[in-house]
Amino acid sequence: MSRVMETPPTEHSAAGIRRQRPVRARGPRESVLSRVSAMTVMAVFTLYFLVPIWWLFVAGTKSSSQFTSTNPLWFADFNLIENITDLVTYRDGVYLRWMLNSIAYAGGGALIATILAAMCGYALAKYRFPGRETLFNVVLGGVLVPATALALPLFLIFSQINLTNTFWSVFLPSLVSPFGVYLARIYAAASVPDELIEAARLDGAGEVRTFFTVSVRLMTPALVTVFLFQFVAIWNNFFLPLVMLRDETLFPVTLGLYAWNSQVNQIPELRGYVLIGALLSIIPLIITFLLLQRFWRNGLGAGSVK
Amino acid sequence: MSATVDLAPTVPRADAPPRPTKPRGRARVQHPLAIVIFVVPFGILFSLFYLVPIGYAIYQSLLVIEREGTFGEAREVFGGLTQYVLVFQNGPFWESIARVLTFGAVQVPIMLGLALLFALLLDSPLLRGKRFFRLAFFVPYAVPGVIAAIMWGFLYSPSLSPFSAVTSNINFLSADLVLWAIANVVTWVFVGYNMLIIYSSLLAIPAELYEAARLDGAGQLRIAWAIKIPLILPAITLTAIFSIIGTLQLLAEPQVFRSFSSAVTSTFTPNLTVYSTSSIPNFNLAAAFSVVLALATFILSFAFLKFTQRKDEK
Numbered sequence: 246m247s248r249v250m251e252t253p254p255t256e257h258s259a260a261g262i263r264r265q266r267p268v269r270a271r272g273p274r275e276s277v278l279s280r281v282s283a284m285t286v287m288a289v290f291t292l293y294f295l296v297p298i299w300w301l302f303v304a305g306t307k308s309s310s311q312f313t314s315t316n317p318l319w320f321a322d323f324n325l326i327e328n329i330t331d332l333v334t335y336r337d338g339v340y341l342r343w344m345l346n347s348i349a350y351a352g353g354g355a356l357i358a359t360i361l362a363a364m365c366g367y368a369l370a371k372y373r374f375p376g377r378e379t380l381f382n383v384v385l386g387g388v389l390v391p392a393t394a395l396a397l398p399l400f401l402i403f404s405q406i407n408l409t410n411t412f413w414s415v416f417l418p419s420l421v422s423p424f425g426v427y428l429a430r431i432y433a434a435a436s437v438p439d440e441l442i443e444a445a446r447l448d449g450a451g452e453v454r455t456f457f458t459v460s461v462r463l464m465t466p467a468l469v470t471v472f473l474f475q476f477v478a479i480w481n482n483f484f485l486p487l488v489m490l491r492d493e494t495l496f497p498v499t500l501g502l503y504a505w506n507s508q509v510n511q512i513p514e515l516r517g518y519v520l521i522g523a524l525l526s527i528i529p530l531i532i533t534f535l536l537l538q539r540f541w542r543n544g545l546g547a548g549s550v551k
Numbered sequence: 552m553s554a555t556v557d558l559a560p561t562v563p564r565a566d567a568p569p570r571p572t573k574p575r576g577r578a579r580v581q582h583p584l585a586i587v588i589f590v591v592p593f594g595i596l597f598s599l600f601y602l603v604p605i606g607y608a609i610y611q612s613l614l615v616i617e618r619e620g621t622f623g624e625a626r627e628v629f630g631g632l633t634q635y636v637l638v639f640q641n642g643p644f645w646e647s648i649a650r651v652l653t654f655g656a657v658q659v660p661i662m663l664g665l666a667l668l669f670a671l672l673l674d675s676p677l678l679r680g681k682r683f684f685r686l687a688f689f690v691p692y693a694v695p696g697v698i699a700a701i702m703w704g705f706l707y708s709p710s711l712s713p714f715s716a717v718t719s720n721i722n723f724l725s726a727d728l729v730l731w732a733i734a735n736v737v738t739w740v741f742v743g744y745n746m747l748i749i750y751s752s753l754l755a756i757p758a759e760l761y762e763a764a765r766l767d768g769a770g771q772l773r774i775a776w777a778i779k780i781p782l783i784l785p786a787i788t789l790t791a792i793f794s795i796i797g798t799l800q801l802l803a804e805p806q807v808f809r810s811f812s813s814a815v816t817s818t819f820t821p822n823l824t825v826y827s828t829s830s831i832p833n834f835n836l837a838a839a840f841s842v843v844l845a846l847a848t849f850i851l852s853f854a855f856l857k858f859t860q861r862k863d864e865k
Contacts, residue, residue: 275677275771283677290669291687294743298690300713301702317713361593368589374580380590387601389852393800393822394845397829397837398604401611418600426593452585481695483803484822488829499697499803506701507810520705523698530693 298527305524309517328521340522342494343501347480348529349412350497354419355476359468362422366429367456367464371442381430387423396484403489414489415497419479425471432467433460473537480530498526605845612839627835634839643818644840648799648847650730651820655798658734663790665738666745671775673746674753685750688743696740700807703736708811724812733804737797745790752786753779788859792852799848802826821847 300318306325307315315321333341368374369381399418403409437460445455461468486500496504502522505515580586615630638644669688673681691699706712707723723732760782761774769777780787802822808815817827821844829837 275675279771280677283672283675284679287669287672287678287684290665291684294688294691294739297702297706297739298694300706304705313711317711361596364589365593368586372580372582372586372589374583374586380594383602384597387597389796389849390601390605390845391796391800391848393802394841394848395601395604397825397834397841398608398611399600400829401834401838402604402607417596421593421596421600423597423601452582453588456585456589477692481697481803483695483697483806484826487806488826499695502701503697503807506704506807509810519701523701526698527694530695531690534689534693 301520301524305521309514312517312520325521328517329525332518332521332525335518339493340498340501340518340525343496343498344526344529346412346495347497347499347526350415350419351476351479354416354479355472358420358422358425358475359472361420362425362471363429363461363464363468364456366426366431367433367437367460369426369430370433371437371439371460381426384423384426387421388427390423392478392482393484396488399485400488409489410491410495412495415482415486415495418485419475419482422471422475422478425475428467428471429464432464436463436467469537473533476533477530498522502526608838608841611835612842614835616835630835634835635843637836638839638843641824643816644821644824647818647821647824648844651798651801654730654734654801655795657731658738659791659794659798661734662738662742662794663745663787665742666749666790667780667787669742669746670749670753671779673750674779675771675775677771685747688746690743691740692744694740696736696803697807699736699740700733700804703732703739704808704811707732724808724814726814729808729812729814733801733808736804737801741794741797745794748790749783749786752783756782784859788856791859792855795852795855796848799844799851 296318303318303320304312305328306323307321308324308327311321311324365384369377395418399414400409403414408414441459441463442455445459446452450458480497481499482497483499483503486497487503490496490500493501493504502519505522506519509516509519612634613629613631614627615633616625617628618625669684672678673685678684694702704724706714707718709715709719709722712718722728756779761769761778764774764778800822801820805815805819805823806826809817809819816823818824821840825837825840825844828840
């Protein structure tokens with residue numbers, strides 16, 4: 246299991262090693278038949294994965310009358326800009342509000358969660374103190390506790406202190422990432438040499454300062470991974486905001502679109518907003534993935550990871 | 552929490568040899584202030600938002616509401632395992648458990664089988680344009696479950712679907728098929744994610760391991776079966792455990808499908824039962840459902856882990 250956890254950031258290094266060997270190893274060449282069948286399988290499934298998104302994009306460019314009357318997989322009049330304008334001005338721009346909420350919940354939450362997990366994982370890897378193993382085992386148990394199982398008890402607790410239906414009721418529970426601690430510990434153990442910490446000590450740097458100036462840089466690939474996982478987990482979390490929030494202006498975009506979609510039968514005009522809203526809502530995540538992919542590649546070289 | 556015992560040994564022992572220059576034993580803890588600064592912030596939040604809720608859910612599940620007379624004031628009193636008796640007598644809840652288990656028994660093998668196939672193909676010399684396929688297959692993971700369910704809901708609809716030739720003849724939203732319609736949504740979102748986890752662990756296998764096999768004339772299929780798959784079993788186990796947990800916790804997709812199909816009831820999955828019970832509101836029973844569901848999830852993923860480990864030892 247550990248190897249799996251380790252792999253995302255080392256993928257780069259592993260690929261680098263593989264590339265150095267002769268591209269075509271000696272031995273039998275692959276038959277044309279197996280090449281063609283492999284490409285066919287991949288091509289068919291590319292359609293499976295991408296056609297729904299293509300359909301959503303095309304649907305987002307159509308006016309509501311053309312949505313049902315024209316070819317669903319090809320463009321009619323290109324109304325994308327008008328649709329977006331309608332969406333963001335509908336009901337005083339509540340959709341934009343939802344997007345900003347999602348970015349605040351997921352971006353802010355994942356950032357803080359990553360820093361906290363990095364500090365705790367680093368301490369678990371680099372310092373000896375009583376209760377260290379117990380703490381680590383409890384945190385590992387936390388990895389197996391699904392977020393949905395916590396939503397209802399969290400609601401009950403927050404309602405005891407009258408904090409349901411607030412920004413904090415969704416934001417605060419998102420700051421905890423046991424998986425992040427696990428990953429940070431493995432990385433810190435593997436990538437931050439004790440000699441480096443000793444050297445910093447000899448230079449008179451404090452422990453905390455050493456962590457933030459030296460160790461964090463060496464742990465960056467792992468921390469990017471933790472950030473990404475936590476960002477996705479918060480962005481996709483549905484149960485917690487569903488039970489916590491009543492006030493529409495606090496909704497993340499997933500909950501808002503869900504609410505609109507449940508009302509389509511009563512308010513048919515919402516259908517168009519749901520479609521264009523769904524299309525726009527997946528763009529930030531795709532951008533985050535692409536940016537972080539590049540970050541992995543341009544990030545610290547393989548040498549500093551291992 | 553006993554899985555912790557079992558998971559821990561799989562952690563690489565990178566920390567196992569302690570700094571050799573320092574004597575072990577009851578030596579004074581070095582840098583106590585730094586340790587406190589590093590550990591306490593996470594520790595507090597973890598306690599508040601993981602440990603306390605779990606404890607509170609168990610506590611709530613042991614209470615019953617008592618009223619003096621029919622219209623008397625309600626108060627919570629200790630009821631022992633009363634709520635758990637209600638849970639075990641609750642037919643719809645166990646039907647929903649059976650439903651997600653059926654779902655998992657079919658969907659998880661299909662999803663992981665596809666993910667493994669794609670990862671092996673990406674790792675073989677058979678393909679061109681690997682980077683494109685890797686990205687294309689991963690894109691659905693960027694679509695949140697709620698959004699994916701909304702999108703597929705439209706795609707299944709008899710009138711709005713671009714594939715109306717199919718959907719007007721087969722009603723994917725009918726009581727018979729809606730579970731599998733949801734299974735398709737989950738598969739669509741997660742195949743690429745699992746593919747990447749498996750692919751990453753394939754990349755970590757040193758190439759020398761199958762150079763020899765290739766020289767002996769082994770084909771790609773044989774290399775995959777005899778060398779690669781045994782080496783990446785830990786990765787496959789991991790994806791399987793996360794998939795089992797995800798299946799038992801199904802909520803967003805069926806909740807969205809309720810607006811597309813009346814076949815999805817308010818007790819369709821265990822988590823929907825928890826949600827609808829808490830909206831009554833009957834928090835004590837909902838808490839008991841949550842505890843039973845969390846235990847079931849835990850036992851199942853733990854049993855799976857044990858099962859795969861025993862197979863390794865043979």
